[in-house]
Each structure stands twice: as C-alpha cells, then as structure tokens.
Amino acid sequence: MITFDRVEKFYSSGNTGGSGRDSAALSDVTFALPAGSFNFLTGHSGAGKSTLLKLLAGLERPTAGEIYFGEHALHALPDNKLDAVRSRMGIVFQENQLLADRSVFDNVALPLIISRMKRAEIVARVGAALERVSLSQKADELPQTLSGGEQQRVGIARAVVNRPRVLLADEPTGNLDPEMSREILKLFRHFNTAGVTVILATHDLELLKIRHHNRLTLKNGRLLAASAMDLARESTQHKQSPQYGNSNQVSRGRPARDLA
Amino acid sequence: MRYGFGGGGKPAKPSSGRHAFWFTHSGYALRNTLQRFGNQKFASLMTLFVIGLSLSLPVLVLVLAPDINNLGRSAPQTSAMIAYLDPSLNDIQGAKLAASLMERDTIASADYVSKEEALNLLASGDPGSHDSVRHTIEVLGANPLPGSVVITPAATADLQSAAAHRLLSGTISALPQVTQVEVNLEWVERLNAITRFVRLAGWLSITVLAVACLMAISNTIRLEALRHTKETRVAHLLGASRSFRRRPFVYLGAVLGMAGALIACCLATIAILLLRGPVQGLAKSYALDYDLPLPSVEMTVLFVMACTFLGMLAALISVRQVNPRIEGST
Structure with missing residues (x-):
C-alpha cells in the first residue's frame, strides 16, 4: 500500500528572502494505492507528476504531510534508509539514464551489485530480465548502439531485475513511437500481473485506453478526482479477480476512504 | 514474487567470464576506477605526471635533508x-x-x-x-x-x-x-644555522607535500566527479548508499596518490643519480667523501602510504563537496 496524506511540496524560487514557500509543486495531495494495482498518473506538463514520483522514490522530501510505502514512513526516514528503500523500488525514466560506457549487462546488473547480490544470482537474474525484454543477444552491446525502444527496454530490465514491489515510471514512452509504446506498456502490464504495483506517469492518451487501471490526475499540483469509469471498472474487475482480491482500490481524500 | 522471465532462451553472454570479485561493491568501484584510467590513458598519465612532479620536490628534500644535516657534522671543521x-x-x-x-x-x-x-x-x-x-x-x-x-x-x-x-x-x-x-665557535654557529634550516626545510617539505598532494588530487577528483555526474545520479536513483557512490572516487584518489608518489620517487631517484657526480666533485673540493643518498625502501613505502592516505582524504573532501549538488536534495 502506498499512501500520501495531505502532502505538500514547495520549492523556493530563491528571491523571496528565504521564505522558501513561493512555488507549490504539490498541494494537499492525499490518496492511497493498494498493493498490486496499476496506476496512471496524468496531468499536463508542470502539473506535479514528476514531483510526486520523486517524493514516492524518496528523492525529494515533502514540505508537509506524510508518505507511506508499506510500513516505511518515507517522510521521516533518514537519507541512508531512504536509499535502502529506493533500492527495492524499480524506477524507469523518460530518458532511460543508462550508463553509456557500460554494456547492457553491466547496466542491468547495477541494482543487484548495489544490493550486494552474489555473482551467480546476478548472472541468473540479469539473464532472465534481458530475456524478458527480448534483449538477451544484446547483453554485450553498449547502449548507444541500441534503438530508442531497446534502450527503454534495457531501462525496464534494470528496473525490474531486483524484483521490486513497486515500479515507478516517468513518461517511459515519451520518446517512442506508438507501436513501441504499446510494447513497453505490455511489459508493464506483465509485471503488474505478477503482483508489482505500477505507477506510470504519462500524458499519452493512447496508453490510457487499456483496461484495469486506476488514474490519478494532477492539475497545478492538486489531485483531481480519479476517473469514475476506471474506478467503477476497477471495482468490478477486482472483486472478480482472485489475484487482486478486494484490496485493489484507489482512494482519494483521506487515506482510509475508498472512492470506488 | 515470481516475474515469469525465467523460462527458456540463452542466458546473457557476458556473465560467464567475470570473476565474483567484480560484482562486489569494492570490485565494482575498482573496475570503475581502472576503466576510467583505461578510457583516458593519455590524460590519466598526464595527471599522474603532474601529481608526481609536484610531489618530487618534497621527496628530494625529505631524502636529502637528514643527510645534509649529517654531512655538516662529519665535516673536518666540526663542532x-x-x-x-x-x-x-x-x-x-x-x-x-x-x-x-x-x-x-x-x-x-x-x-x-x-x-x-x-x-x-x-x-x-x-x-x-x-x-x-x-x-x-x-x-x-x-x-x-x-x-x-x-x-x-x-x-x-x-x-x-x-x-x-x-x-x-x-x-x-x-x-x-x-x-x-x-x-671553532663560528663553525658551530654556522652548523646550528644549517641544522635549523634543514629542520625547517624538512617540516616545510612535509607541509608542501601534504598540500600539493591534497590539492592536485582533489582537483582531479572534482573534475572526475563532475565528468561522471550521470553515473553518480543513476546510482543514487537506484538506491545506492552514499559510501557506494563515493567509493569509486575514493579509490581513484588512492590510486592517484599511490601512483603519483611512486612517480615522484622515481623522478627524485633520477634527479639524485644525475646530481651525484657533480656533488661528489664539489664535496671532494671541501675534503669530504660524500655521496647523495637514494630514497630508502622504508622511506619510499612510508611516502607511498602517506600519499595514498592523502589521496583518499582529498577524494572524500571533493566528493563531499560535489556529489550532493549532483544528487540533489533528499
């Protein structure tokens, strides 16, 4: 379960004499996402999508409010604990953030090295992750020799290789053609089916046509109502689906309250 | 949790030939360090020579100062x-x-x-x-x-x-x-002045050594940290600890310090060998049997260790300064 409770995030513009509260990236954002759910985070540029993901990944601290990732109170954790929590999340970026001078294998292996995994386990997991994104044959290649779609798939392999509980993706299809975007989305759906909570920030309306998802829409840093159609559908589908159980309901407002 | 990407197909190719050490934190950091040297061989060699040159003068003073002191005492016009x-x-x-x-x-x-x-x-x-x-x-x-x-x-x-x-x-x-x-009180006074000078030169050379080592290496590390901002940021995004993110730079500092110290010792040895003949001739003209000493093994080991430590310290200082700006606030 991921919970945002009255979260606010302000950025100081640096010209207000140190008050530091002149630019609100997020205001009074409250929601709860059940484990194993598939969630779209939508909104125009500057709506606060990336800020929300950064807060969730522990890359930023909220100015006010509380953020929970399972049992971890992210807003209160010290930096080193945040690093440890983040190492158990999968993060996919619009610009895939691959290391240009390392092979595909080395890029995907990095989260496992960080997690102090043994060589044999690293080899097995990287092999499996690359196979899942159909890049086994490119393990020795450098990222710049791959196409944009392939690079994004390497980024996804790196994000899931550590078997995270949650997968955060910030505009992962932003630089891809529609066909490749659908392929990438298919991968996310696959991981979600396996139980991973997916939060995907996008403004690609094509992606939103898929079934079984929750949708959080941000406007000017405020969370608007989640899509009623989606939520109604989610509610029906999840009640029928044994893999989701009855817990897969997005909530807006106070964390304990269900919207569906 | 099962992801379902385990079935069938060939495993990733590069895995088989790699030693387990390279998958540890230290191995990863060391590989990064060596890779950086390898990727920029000429620039790395130039950097090492600059560090070596800046350290060679303090090495010469450290080697020769005690000997000049002893020479004064062994001269015919002694105290x-x-x-x-x-x-x-x-x-x-x-x-x-x-x-x-x-x-x-x-x-x-x-x-x-x-x-x-x-x-x-x-x-x-x-x-x-x-x-x-x-x-x-x-x-x-x-x-x-x-x-x-x-x-x-x-x-x-x-x-x-x-x-x-x-x-x-x-x-x-x-x-x-x-x-x-x-x-010969005049000679005693002269000898004491020489001793004071040599002692001061010794301390100054140690200070210069420390400052030269710190500055040369910390500047190199700062540039390296700025050149590898993406790598640091990616490691941060993937949840790497602070020590993991700093380690490649600390190792780089240690390698620079160690290699720079060895180069400095080599340069000092070459300089002493070149100066030996003329100095022997000069000493003979003063009725002295004197030979310039070469850096001893003990001194070389101590010097290399000190520079390695200073290199690591310089790296830590630089990375502490640069990395938070790269990583952003958390």
Whole structure:
C-alpha cells in the first residue's frame, strides 16, 4: 500500500528572502494505492507528476504531510534508509539514464551489485530480465548502439531485475513511437500481473485506453478526482479477480476512504 | 514474487567470464576506477605526471635533508674542540684525562692524541712540510707539540648552541692539566644555522607535500566527479548508499596518490643519480667523501602510504563537496 496524506511540496524560487514557500509543486495531495494495482498518473506538463514520483522514490522530501510505502514512513526516514528503500523500488525514466560506457549487462546488473547480490544470482537474474525484454543477444552491446525502444527496454530490465514491489515510471514512452509504446506498456502490464504495483506517469492518451487501471490526475499540483469509469471498472474487475482480491482500490481524500 | 522471465532462451553472454570479485561493491568501484584510467590513458598519465612532479620536490628534500644535516657534522671543521695539555703530562696521564672527560654527560667522545701522533699528523698534512718539521725539531732539540684531547660535545639539542660550547670549553680550560682549549665557535654557529634550516626545510617539505598532494588530487577528483555526474545520479536513483557512490572516487584518489608518489620517487631517484657526480666533485673540493643518498625502501613505502592516505582524504573532501549538488536534495 502506498499512501500520501495531505502532502505538500514547495520549492523556493530563491528571491523571496528565504521564505522558501513561493512555488507549490504539490498541494494537499492525499490518496492511497493498494498493493498490486496499476496506476496512471496524468496531468499536463508542470502539473506535479514528476514531483510526486520523486517524493514516492524518496528523492525529494515533502514540505508537509506524510508518505507511506508499506510500513516505511518515507517522510521521516533518514537519507541512508531512504536509499535502502529506493533500492527495492524499480524506477524507469523518460530518458532511460543508462550508463553509456557500460554494456547492457553491466547496466542491468547495477541494482543487484548495489544490493550486494552474489555473482551467480546476478548472472541468473540479469539473464532472465534481458530475456524478458527480448534483449538477451544484446547483453554485450553498449547502449548507444541500441534503438530508442531497446534502450527503454534495457531501462525496464534494470528496473525490474531486483524484483521490486513497486515500479515507478516517468513518461517511459515519451520518446517512442506508438507501436513501441504499446510494447513497453505490455511489459508493464506483465509485471503488474505478477503482483508489482505500477505507477506510470504519462500524458499519452493512447496508453490510457487499456483496461484495469486506476488514474490519478494532477492539475497545478492538486489531485483531481480519479476517473469514475476506471474506478467503477476497477471495482468490478477486482472483486472478480482472485489475484487482486478486494484490496485493489484507489482512494482519494483521506487515506482510509475508498472512492470506488 | 515470481516475474515469469525465467523460462527458456540463452542466458546473457557476458556473465560467464567475470570473476565474483567484480560484482562486489569494492570490485565494482575498482573496475570503475581502472576503466576510467583505461578510457583516458593519455590524460590519466598526464595527471599522474603532474601529481608526481609536484610531489618530487618534497621527496628530494625529505631524502636529502637528514643527510645534509649529517654531512655538516662529519665535516673536518666540526663542532669538536681540542684541549691542549700541559707539556709536562705524559701519555698515561693524558689518556687518563681523556677517559675522565668521557664520563661527562655533555661529552660524546674524548680522544687523546699524543705528542708523537700530533707530530706525525702535522708532518703528513703536507708533503713539503715534512722536511721543515724535521728541521724545526733539530733546531729546538725536542718535539715542541703538546699532547691534546679531541672532544666532541654530546649531540643533544641544548648542547648545540655556541653558548653551550663556550660554557663547556670554559669548564675544560679550567682543568689544571689543560693549558688551552680551541673551539671553532663560528663553525658551530654556522652548523646550528644549517641544522635549523634543514629542520625547517624538512617540516616545510612535509607541509608542501601534504598540500600539493591534497590539492592536485582533489582537483582531479572534482573534475572526475563532475565528468561522471550521470553515473553518480543513476546510482543514487537506484538506491545506492552514499559510501557506494563515493567509493569509486575514493579509490581513484588512492590510486592517484599511490601512483603519483611512486612517480615522484622515481623522478627524485633520477634527479639524485644525475646530481651525484657533480656533488661528489664539489664535496671532494671541501675534503669530504660524500655521496647523495637514494630514497630508502622504508622511506619510499612510508611516502607511498602517506600519499595514498592523502589521496583518499582529498577524494572524500571533493566528493563531499560535489556529489550532493549532483544528487540533489533528499
């Protein structure tokens, strides 16, 4: 379960004499996402999508409010604990953030090295992750020799290789053609089916046509109502689906309250 | 949790040949460091030579300073004083006096020189003087030289000053067996000045060494950290700990310090070997048998260790300054 409770995030513009509260990236954002759910985070540029993901990944601290990732109170954790929590999340970026001078294998292996995994386990997991994104044959290649779609798939392999509980993706299809975007989305759906909570920030309306998802829409840093159609559908589908159980309901407002 | 990407297909190719060490935090950091050297061989070599050059001067001072100090003390015009004895004393009495002087804490050595030895020394000093000495003795009818005791004061700090020498010579000249004490106070003062200079040069060279090492390496590391911002940021995004993110730079600092120190020692050795001949010639002109020393193994090991430590320290300082800006606030 991921919970945002009255979260606010302000950025100081640096010209207000140190008050530091002149630019609100997020205001009074409250929601709860059940484990194993598939969630779209939508909104125009500057709506606060990336800020929300950064807060969730522990890359930023909220100015006010509380953020929970399972049992971890992210807003209160010290930096080193945040690093440890983040190492158990999968993060996919619009610009895939691959290391240009390392092979595909080395890029995907990095989260496992960080997690102090043994060589044999690293080899097995990287092999499996690359196979899942159909890049086994490119393990020795450098990222710049791959196409944009392939690079994004390497980024996804790196994000899931550590078997995270949650997968955060910030505009992962932003630089891809529609066909490749659908392929990438298919991968996310696959991981979600396996139980991973997916939060995907996008403004690609094509992606939103898929079934079984929750949708959080941000406007000017405020969370608007989640899509009623989606939520109604989610509610029906999840009640029928044994893999989701009855817990897969997005909530807006106070964390304990269900919207569906 | 099962992801379902385990079935069928070939495993990733590069896995098979890699040693387990390269998958550890240290192995990963070391691989990064070596890779960076490998990717920019020429630039890395230039950097190492700049560090080596900046460290070579302090190495030269560290190697030569103690030796110059010792050279001063071993010169013929040393701080030794000569006590000329009463001509009526025989060799046994002279030797006894030397032995009694040796018992004093303020005296390092006291060697009795008999009248005959003094005459022989005088005669052997200049081939042409032998005949004139013989002629003088024939005229006088006996050896006119007195017995003497050559006294070397103890080399403790408080006995190095001209005042201490004056006091000691006064004490010895007060002895009834002694007629006159000869001491080259000018040389003592000069020697003390040299000692002070060498000691100060030693400390300065250590300070210069530390500062040069810190500055050269920290500047290199700062540039490296800025050049590898993406890598640091990615590691941060993937949840790497602070020590993991810093480790490649700390290792780089250690390698730069170590390699720079070794290059500095090599350069200093080459410089000393080149200077040896001319310095030997110069020393001979002062009637000295002197050879410039090469850096000892112990000194080299200590120096390399110190520079390695300083390199790591410089890296830590630089990375502490640069990395938070790269990583953003958390």
